[in-house]
Amino acid sequence: MRILRFSLSVAVAVFCTVAAADEFGDPTAGEKIYRQCKSCHQIGSAAKHRIGPHLNGIFGRQAASHDGFRYSKGLARVGASGLEWHAETLDAFLENPRAMASGTRMSFKGLKNPQDRRDVIAYLRGFSDSPANIPEADPTATATDHNLDPAIIALKGDPEYGEYLSSDCTTCHQPDGGDDGIPSIVLWPEEDFVVAMHAYKNKDRPNPVMQMMAGRLNAEEIAALAAYFATLDD
Amino acid sequence: MTLDRRTFMGSTAAAAAVLSAPTVKAAGHGKPRVVVVGGGAGGATAARYIAKDSKGDIDVLLIEPSRTYYTCFFSNLYIGGLKDIDDIGHTYGSLAASGVNVVHDWAVGVDRDAKTVSLAGGGFVPYDKLILSPGIDFVEGAVEGWSLAAQNAMPHAYKAGSQSELLKAQIMAMPEGGVFAMVAPPNPYRCPPGPYERVSMVAHVLKETNPTAKIIVADPKPKFSKMSLFQEGWADHYAGMIDWIGEDFGGGNVSVDPDAMTITIDGEETQADVCNVIPAMKAGRIAELAGVTDGNWAPVNGADMSTKADADIYVLGDASAQGDMPKSGFSANSQAKVCANAVRGALTGSKVFPAKFSNTCWSLIAPNDGVKVGATYEATPEKIAKVDGFISQTGESSDVRKATYEESEGWYTGITSDMLG
Structure with a gap:
């Protein structure tokens, strides 16, 4: 109400x-x-x-x-x-x-x-039907920007291993998807999760805590985490 | 669900009968039992993870005297007026709901041969694996003139709850232009940036309510955690208010008189209106009673947090001597997960993954001016050793500092639900 x-x-x-x-x-x-x-x-x-x-x-x-x-x-x-x-x-x-x-x-x-x-x-x-007041715009598709090796994205993660590794994440990130000050990481598409983690690992994304946490995970471990968090219900 | 004593004693007697054969998995009947002493960041996390991940295959019993747990982390924000006391208080109801039997009593002894823990309320609890996470106690005689008997006149407020409320009340009652004195502890101690975050929060509250007041810190150390960040922040926010007297200027040569409310630093006596004495620390007493300490702390193996003295007893968090990790709630929570995984593996044969540890400590210098330090760690045969780390930089923008503070708020919500469910 x-x-x-x-x-x-x-x-x-x-x-x-x-x-x-x-x-x-x-x-x-x-x-x-x-x-x-x-x-x-x-x-x-x-x-x-x-x-x-x-x-x-x-x-x-x-x-x-x-x-x-x-x-x-x-x-x-x-x-x-x-x-x-x-x-x-x-x-x-x-x-x-x-x-x-x-x-x-x-x-x-x-x-x-x-x-x-x-x-x-x-x-x-511009991307909705019959946009009044606005001339028809050319649709421009935006993909998630990254230059990650497709082999890394193709890795199939083991969600069980991911569950164990996830205990390192849940000290800060809430598994029920709640977020205040620290973003939610549940139910992401696996590819986006993998891209984000590698961006931290390679220090392309700025947060030092995440750079440190992602920095010590290898590609299989990141895939495992992605697989696990993609399945979590909120 | 929490047990009252009668129910608890009944279930203990039953469990004792069932568990009389100590070999666990091989016995093929009855469930193995883990007893956890201490419901803080280490103990509550270990209890919850073992109960959750073993899905009922392990009996988990947590012994914790307090019905409400006040987190030490963020207790300085309460002192600074940025949190209410209820914001940092948590009960154990949801932990009980996740399958942990919570018993509110003091553990007063450990019989390592019989593998039992005795309780202040009478009776004993048998265990297959015992996890001690008792936090800290104070070294007697560490500060001349101070003893636990003086903790009402000169609070330590280094176990959160009523001590925090007492210190806060004393600060609010200071006369105009009064003196707040702190005796800082020697290494190693709980929460390395804690005393300095407290100085910051006291300065913040005094700046608002009593701007001519002074803060004196007597410190036995030549330097401290995040020192350049704190000193920069103190100059920016609280210029002229804080006098930090380190080892080089006699900060370690200190005595107090709780009756006269005086503090003497390197021979110079000062009348204080509030005197916050944070003495040298040691492992919580049950670790000593269990005979797993060596000196002030309990040495442990980094791979699983088992003690060097007894392979069936584990010590987590502040009470352990493990190597490079600071004594913090984050560290205890991290160690608890490694320990839970190892204990579960030992009792049920579940897969044991290699130990990985991490820590981050956020501190608040002024509202929305947060800083952080963190590192990752691994277990080596000798100790838990640092792998990689970072620290906030001096001169960061106010946006970065605000984001850091907001991150710490998120972490608080995350870790408390990770511990307690």
Whole structure:
């Protein structure tokens, strides 16, 4: 109940701002902002669900309504209670995802700048049906960027070994998918998990704790962890 | 579910009968039993992992006197006013739900020949494997003039809970421009950055409520954990407030008088309004009673955390002498998982994986100014040896420091649910 009331008031406030400004964002600027999203959310013609669901056709869709994606209980709950994605609801969600859907696995702090949100929403709008106000945009598929050896990605991990190794992860990361300050690592596609861990191992991603933890895992151990965490229920 | 004494004694008697034959797997009847003493970061984790991973094939009994466990980690944030005492208090209900029998009593003796642990409430508990994770006690006579009898006048607040609340209350009652004195401990001790995070948090709370107050630290060491990070932070946030007197300036030559509330550092007496005495430490008493200590700590084998003195007794966390790992909650949790895997293997034949250890210690210098140090470790025949490590850098941006603090919050949630379920 609290969530509903809250999101309603947010939506009203935001609606006023958008209406008052009477402008839509700049999709070109939005594309740049979308770089923060694309490691989890694909968009465009070849887009698939990855860590997060793909965002094609998001406008007008009920939240948490893709059959092929396993949502957090938090997002499923707000979806079931009727939340639909429109400019104003996306704006509120993007400002602070967890304020709108407590328990969402989306480990993103939010976009605090209203112009950034308008721009990225304008960009998203280009990948939905009948986008009003925005000219038809060429779909641009974004893949997860990496140059990892395909042989490493192809390694099949042993989830049982992964379960043992996972005790090193669960000192910080919560196995139920909860996240505050430390992101959720459950139910990721195995490939994304492997890519992320190797990025830490090679010190391409910055966090020193993760560089250290990933640094001592070999490719089989990373594959084992990916296999284990991909199966964990929240 | 926790057991009251009657139920517990009943089940113990039954278990004693069943377990009279000590060979475990070979016996083919009855379940092997692991007794864990101490429900902190080491003991609770070991109990939970053995119960969870053996899926009922091992009886796990945890002996812990407190019904509410207050984490030492984050207790400085309570002192700094950034956490409530309830934020750092945890009960054992969910651990019981994951298959651990939790008994609230003191373990007062270990009979290594009979393989039993005796309890303050009377009776004894038989074990096949005994895991001791008792934390620390203080070395008597370590600080001249101070004894445990003086802990109300001059709190240590190095076991969290009522001592933390007492210290906090004393800080809040300090007169304007008063003096907070700390006696820091010699190495090795629980939580190497702990005293200095505490100084930071005391300075933070005084800066808000009593900005002309002073902090004096008498330290027997010439340097300390994350020293350059803390000193940079103290200069930035609390300029002119903190006087750290290290070994070079007589910080180790210290005595206190709890009746007069004075502290004398290298011959110079100061009247203190609050005096936080953190004495030299040793393994929690049950380790000594079990006869597995050598000097102040219990030497263990890095491969499985078994003691050098007795292959069926394991010591985790602060109480152990293991090598390079700092005495921290993270370390105890890490050691507990290695130990749980080895104990389970020994009792049920499950697969034993090679030991890997890790540690990270986050400290807070001021709100949203967090720093961290961490390392990975491996077991060698001699000790647990450091493999690789990192430390926060001086001059980091406020964004990095804020992210580090937020990470520590996430870690707190993670480790407490990893320990207690």
